[in-house]
Amino acid sequence: MEVEFSLFLSVVLSGWIVAICIKEYIDNRRCINVKKDIHVERRQCEVCMSVYFTTPSFRYWYCPFCGSINKDSLKKGI
Numbered sequence: 001m002e003v004e005f006s007l008f009l010s011v012v013l014s015g016w017i018v019a020i021c022i023k024e025y026i027d028n029r030r031c032i033n034v035k036k037d038i039h040v041e042r043r044q045c046e047v048c049m050s051v052y053f054t055t056p057s058f059r060y061w062y063c064p065f066c067g068s069i070n071k072d073s074l075k076k077g078i
Helices: 005-032
Strands: 041-044 051-054 060-062 069-071
Touching: none
Parallel strands: none
Antiparallel strands: 041 051, 060 069
């Protein structure tokens, strides 16, 4: 039983394409399921007393409601 070269080549290339697609799907699924470590802190504006969340790394922050600039007096350093 002889197998034509074009049939053999198409089966091999199709197998490689399917294998690559499966590998990419597994890799992307692993990246999507990574838990992100996001730290936020509750802040209250000193002027309008509105409460919102920002990152704790900022010493000064801008209130999105009244536009005032607030300072974290608890941070040490600068």
